[in-house]
Amino acid sequence: MPQARVGRWLVAALMTLLALATIYPLLFTANVAMKTRREYILDRFSLADSLHWDNVTTAWSSAGMDRYFVNSLIVVTSAVVLLLVLGSMAGFALSRVRFRGSATLSLVFLAALFIPFQVIMVPLARVMDSSGLVDTYPGLILAYVAQFLPFTIFLMTSYYRTVPAEIIDAARIDGNTLYGVYRRIMLPIGRPALLSVGILDALFCWNDVIIALLMMPSPDHRTLMVGVTSLRGQYSANIPTFAAGVLIAAVPVLLTYLFLQRQIVDGVTAGSMKG
Template identity: 60%
Template structure:
């Protein structure tokens, strides 16, 4: 066997195995969601007799997933907008402006990437409780912003650092202020990175369970992922209903990645290849 063919097979076989390991749980969940409770009890691994959305409809109507989905959408949208605003401003400052302590502040921001959420979980809970933000959408938005802002700043700084400083200097010569340079030049040029980091942060916030479970304590304020987790305990014997809830929660994520996978890849790599 030629060396090139051997190398190709050595890469293809593990990748195929990884693809199967990734796709199989999704297909299994879809198959279970199509079954009735009786059908699942009699044959857990077999294919469903027919395609039906009964479990998805029941999960949506009987367990309040609609309200949970609205909570997730509101919190995710607010968090992403705040992250993009603060992250792009910080990235512009760290990459294009000169001020005292810039490098130290950037290294401090990078160091925050290494701190797991479990370390700051108790202090965060106490701060939100003392400020009256516990069990509220603004409280969870601020928690998400604090957790994912270092990643956003890192990506935006890496991208903006590839933009020639001559562009900023030319804008200053034309009389633009710092905020005008940011709004008229840096934001339009940063659209690929903004789209990428916005989608990634949206996925992070939508899929989060631990932080939402800590902040949102009342049932009416639960996010969708926490609501699906509670569905497992509330209807522990009805696995097809639980699978339907899981499918509802995962469907927006799959659609976002399906339609924006090229933008995600282009945005992540743009900061490393620009210029």
């Protein structure tokens, strides 16, 4: 009993240290964003004397973060919708429809998960440039879909395989086509996994810098994360304004984790917990 109690205290202490190490950078950034330039130069680690929202206003309007935010919102929303539609349909086909080469195709999507983007970065850029899709919303959306579709398909395939075959057989006996089974049966059953993978795909696309920087070289088309990296050079002498830009980019991700963490965990583990 004492050993078990010591083990629990040790785990709790390690988790507390990990939580503090994760939370501290965000708190430090928020504190710097509320300082004036003079306060930061005098003591960067002290608490802000008062809340100076001018840095946030400057980063949002003068530095163009509002435009970058809208760009990210358009691209991420469109990419996630396409990923969910294609991923759920492919997951249903690979898990419940038997056709020649289905097993091989599943292995191909699984293998694609282990290919780093840096390997396909140059060929992708050449294909997109020759197609006239560089520096366009459709080009970046398609790049995100190509990058994160294997993950979406893998997760949806794993989830749909847990659905009892009797449900599908009963739906076919009632006269449903394969599309009818997918739309009336599999889509409603797969809502937890769709919500989970949609949140994860949105976070992946939102936090991306490399693909967006490659596909959107124009300043007017930058996404939010690329815009934050550009602020480092633009406001290198005004760190509080740069910190305010980082804070603006971090708030949507933080809110997503705070309010949807249960859905993320439940959806990811659903395939292994059901059945």
